[in-house]
Amino acid sequence: MTSTIEAPHTLSATELAAVRADFPLLERTLRDGRALVYLDSGATSQKPDVVLDAEQDFYIQRNAAVHRGAHQLAEEATEAFEDARARVARFVGVDDDEIVWTTNATAGINLVAYAMSNATLGRGGEAARRFALAPGDEIVVTEAEHHANLVPWQELAARTGAVLRWIGVSDDGRLRVDELDDVVGPHTRVIAFTHASNVTGAITDVAPFVAAARRVGALTVLDACQSVPHLPVDLHELGVDFAAFSGHKMFGPTGVGALYGRRELLAAMPPVTTGGSMVEVVTMESTTYAPPPQRFEAGTQMVSQAVAMGAAATYLSDIGMTAIAEHEAHLARLLLDAVASVPGVRVIGPTDTADRLATVSFVVDGVHAHDVGQVLDDAGVAVRVGHHCAQPLHRRFGVAATARASAAVYTTDEEIEVFREALSGVRAFFGLEAPASNEGAA
Amino acid sequence: MTTAMEQLYQQVILDHAKHPHGRGLAVAPGGVASAESHQVNPTCGDEVTLQVDVDDSGVVRDVRWEGQGCSISQASVSVLHDLVVDQPLATVGELGATFRALMQTKGAGLDDEDAEDALGDANAFTGVGKFSARVKCALLGWVALSDALIKTGASATPKENA
Numbered sequence: 394m395t396s397t398i399e400a401p402h403t404l405s406a407t408e409l410a411a412v413r414a415d416f417p418l419l420e421r422t423l424r425d426g427r428a429l430v431y432l433d434s435g436a437t438s439q440k441p442d443v444v445l446d447a448e449q450d451f452y453i454q455r456n457a458a459v460h461r462g463a464h465q466l467a468e469e470a471t472e473a474f475e476d477a478r479a480r481v482a483r484f485v486g487v488d489d490d491e492i493v494w495t496t497n498a499t500a501g502i503n504l505v506a507y508a509m510s511n512a513t514l515g516r517g518g519e520a521a522r523r524f525a526l527a528p529g530d531e532i533v534v535t536e537a538e539h540h541a542n543l544v545p546w547q548e549l550a551a552r553t554g555a556v557l558r559w560i561g562v563s564d565d566g567r568l569r570v571d572e573l574d575d576v577v578g579p580h581t582r583v584i585a586f587t588h589a590s591n592v593t594g595a596i597t598d599v600a601p602f603v604a605a606a607r608r609v610g611a612l613t614v615l616d617a618c619q620s621v622p623h624l625p626v627d628l629h630e631l632g633v634d635f636a637a638f639s640g641h642k643m644f645g646p647t648g649v650g651a652l653y654g655r656r657e658l659l660a661a662m663p664p665v666t667t668g669g670s671m672v673e674v675v676t677m678e679s680t681t682y683a684p685p686p687q688r689f690e691a692g693t694q695m696v697s698q699a700v701a702m703g704a705a706a707t708y709l710s711d712i713g714m715t716a717i718a719e720h721e722a723h724l725a726r727l728l729l730d731a732v733a734s735v736p737g738v739r740v741i742g743p744t745d746t747a748d749r750l751a752t753v754s755f756v757v758d759g760v761h762a763h764d765v766g767q768v769l770d771d772a773g774v775a776v777r778v779g780h781h782c783a784q785p786l787h788r789r790f791g792v793a794a795t796a797r798a799s800a801a802v803y804t805t806d807e808e809i810e811v812f813r814e815a816l817s818g819v820r821a822f823f824g825l826e827a828p829a830s831n832e833g834a835a
Numbered sequence: 836m837t838t839a840m841e842q843l844y845q846q847v848i849l850d851h852a853k854h855p856h857g858r859g860l861a862v863a864p865g866g867v868a869s870a871e872s873h874q875v876n877p878t879c880g881d882e883v884t885l886q887v888d889v890d891d892s893g894v895v896r897d898v899r900w901e902g903q904g905c906s907i908s909q910a911s912v913s914v915l916h917d918l919v920v921d922q923p924l925a926t927v928g929e930l931g932a933t934f935r936a937l938m939q940t941k942g943a944g945l946d947d948e949d950a951e952d953a954l955g956d957a958n959a960f961t962g963v964g965k966f967s968a969r970v971k972c973a974l975l976g977w978v979a980l981s982d983a984l985i986k987t988g989a990s991a992t993p994k995e996n997a
Contacts, residue, residue, distance in 0.1 A: 424839065438897070614977050723873055760906075761903075761904055761905040762881050762904045762905075763881070763882075763905035763908075763969075763972065764903070764907075766846075767840070767843065767966070767969070771839070771840045778879060779878055779879035779880055780879070784880070791880070793904075794880045794881075822854070823844075823849065823906070824849060
């Protein structure tokens, strides 16, 4: 993946300008007429017109209940909903019936965890026994996880008597792949890990995790929230069993996400949320359930958001995920250089651009992240401050909070320069002298 | 820097953040009701642990604290310390209520001379109200104080005039 071709397939200035023109919000100004420099795409991305239009168009042209009703509108609404599923499936290299709509990635991960709980209680019959946990079974996560891919597993362990174990993080913010042999063993039933850290920006080499899981017959659950908006992702090729991602980080709306599950696994998995739309035959005594993905989509779905998430997947594919990844690798270099150029600022995460997102978290010596963010905001620069829903990872690095600059395909070199200039004034604003040289910052 | 930033980070705040008052937890002296409260701002990880001692006559004898966080949250606890030590509970309750009210004025201030006199250095936080995300930072210590006072069994709410 780390190609160093002379002329990378990246975006030209004209193409980048065209991309930016697709995002109306990027044009707005802030207090005192300042231009917006949006470096918080890791938290949520901005939305292009095609996504906003798709959602509105659904309501203006096609709004009806999906998967029911014999009228033309219901047919068109159902087609739009299922077409969106197909677009999202294609976007991540899987089949349509392997994509379950969820409200967000957190809900997708919880869906798997609660299905395992239900299997542990005997629901889903013999077919679901492969998801059942017993005391002494082990769930493996990593120290880099977003709380969304940690807390559901802690809870599952507490409900079933399983033991939670984890893979550590190296000093430069990479997952300790070398620990897999020690941590993954005959009792491991699940390995849940991130594809790309929302804090360090490190991209995980998925293959050793999948290999370790296969050796012991464990399930793999991938948090793909940070990867799918920025890299070409083919989930079949990666070989994971489940993967969750959200719409709003990939130019889609909030309120919608997707859970990928390998077909035979979804087919064997008991339902979690039950009610309308996910059933076959209901009597007063009992119910049989629809095949996946409908089995996991109880109640009225977020149809317009799903349609818009489908439009977002197409939008990303049209730009080209390889071009996006190339452009963002360039942005990662600029962000790292910007942070390195300011004395007293330290990166939490890899400082090389190999296998890394343009997501750079940092601490400014002597200044709390919240105050850093405020000074940057005063220059129109939007960054995230805090623990980014990854407290254990921050504890690992001995900090309570970091500031994080995260780019997306619409980010420009000029914006990173505005960020660099604003960052260079932070320590002075708080009356801290800049160290004589970068040495002093070490 | 813009005016809003200057209003937010008044020199008083920067000074308190750099040289905080009352910092460092201690064992409570005898003859007083003491309690401790630990508060966190879960969005950014700011933390404060605050101890308060109240004597038999209902006067706050001491406030000690430890914390980590942004300059607003740390300076606010420092100013709180200066305001409430040696004050009767009723006054402390009123100060807390006034400071909370100040935070709701979106930076406009309370337009009340008595309130301004009472708040002293805490008036420097007026500009914080403009930044809704920072109000929680400024209130962290006050929340800890209320909680700790409840734990002592004393009431921080101002007594109604009889």
